[in-house]
């Protein structure tokens with residue numbers, strides 16, 4: 798996968814959406830989060846993962862080379878499919894500095910409900926990515 802992060806010096810971010818593998822259960826989620834928190838600590842990455850209606854939304858931030866290393870793993874991970882990059886690039890400061898990987902799901906907060914009452918459009922790409930980022934920041938607050 799080529800990435801705009803290839804040309805980023807320093808801090809970068811990566812925002813994507815993917816489809817959870819059908820049949821993914823609580824045990825799988827627990828494994829994903831345990832691995833994520835361990836490796837993110839090693840790589841200096843922070844962020845937030847939200848799971849809702851069979852979809853994952855994840856914001857990752859940290860040194861660009863570490864992000865690229867993780868993206869290569871994510872791209873091969875059979876526990877999710879159809880990874881779609883929503884936004885990526887350079888970052889001026891961390892949005893999730895207190896979280897190795899904040900996790901939320903529909904029990905905690907609903908992205909669909911959030912969009913229903915927000916001014917962000919789900920149709921325009923930049924607006925959609927911005928809405929998801931704002932939602933993830935709200936669940937981690």
Ligand SMILES: Cc1cc2nc3c(=O)[nH]c(=O)nc-3n(C[C@H](O)[C@H](O)[C@H](O)COP(=O)(O)O)c2cc1C
Nearest residue numbers: 829832833834836837853867870871874876877898
């Ligand atoms: C939706 C999703 C999110 C993930 N997020 C992370 C993450 O933030 N950090 C991480 O290290 N691994 C994450 N993983 C797991 C990686 O894809 C990869 O399987 C794992 O890092 C490999 O760990 P291992 O080499 O210890 O087996 C995620 C996997 C999925 C399916």
